[in-house]
Amino acid sequence: MPIRRLILLGAPGAGKGTQAQKLMADLAIPQISTGDILRAAISRGTALGQEAKTYMERGVLVPDEVVIGLVEQRLAEADAATGWILDGFPRTPVQAEALDALLVGLGQPLEAVVLIDVPEAQLIERLTGRRSCAICKRIYHLRFNPPPPGPPYPSEHPDRPCELVQRPDDALEVVSKRQAVYRQSTEPLIAYYREQKKLQVLDGDRPPEIVYSELRRLLG
Ligand SMILES: [Zn+2]
Numbered sequence: 001m002p003i004r005r006l007i008l009l010g011a012p013g014a015g016k017g018t019q020a021q022k023l024m025a026d027l028a029i030p031q032i033s034t035g036d037i038l039r040a041a042i043s044r045g046t047a048l049g050q051e052a053k054t055y056m057e058r059g060v061l062v063p064d065e066v067v068i069g070l071v072e073q074r075l076a077e078a079d080a081a082t083g084w085i086l087d088g089f090p091r092t093p094v095q096a097e098a099l100d101a102l103l104v105g106l107g108q109p110l111e112a113v114v115l116i117d118v119p120e121a122q123l124i125e126r127l128t129g130r131r132s133c134a135i136c137k138r139i140y141h142l143r144f145n146p147p148p149p150g151p152p153y154p155s156e157h158p159d160r161p162c163e164l165v166q167r168p169d170d171a172l173e174v175v176s177k178r179q180a181v182y183r184q185s186t187e188p189l190i191a192y193y194r195e196q197k198k199l200q201v202l203d204g205d206r207p208p209e210i211v212y213s214e215l216r217r218l219l220g
Helices: 018-029 034-044 048-058 064-075 093-106 120-128 172-195 208-219
Strands: 003-010 031-033 084-087 112-117 130-133 137-141 200-201
Touching: 003 018, 003 172, 018 084, 018 208, 031 064, 031 200, 034 048, 034 064, 034 093, 048 064, 084 093, 084 130, 093 172, 120 130, 120 172, 172 200, 200 208
Parallel strands: 003 084, 003 112, 031 084, 112 200
Antiparallel strands: 130 137
């Protein structure tokens, strides 16, 4: 049986979002992220949504039992019956255990956890090399998608060259910090699923279409 209930893990810049988008479209299964669930529950004014809102308004983390309750309701919706991709949840082994219990209760056990693995030096290069033009907003990457040599520049402002700037989020210090936070918070989760023999590691240091075909092969 092909795998249709999975968790995707990957550091910022690993390309998890791109892979999830393709999977959703090709397998017709939803990607379920806690951010989206929270926003939806709050806008619909459900009981759990209102509870979550009170925590968010105070700027504190929404407690596990509220998040898990929301995930449970979301998984019970019709579009999730044939499968799903969980994104950004669980974040901790405690949440992972609660999720396991919940899924067993639903008769929909988790089938695989796929880690899109990219060496950190590579992730840092991917993220810090991004530049966009302050004038035409075009996005480049210094190494992987370099701006055209010029002049003349094939831009919408032919009178002057593109003015390439880096987003503050893509600065080296910010990117490095985010990688460290990700690594620290995700390592226990990876260990948890490795122990359960559900972890599959995919070499993400390749072009996205290659990574995707590997991913599809792995899911069967
Ligand atoms: Zn430009």
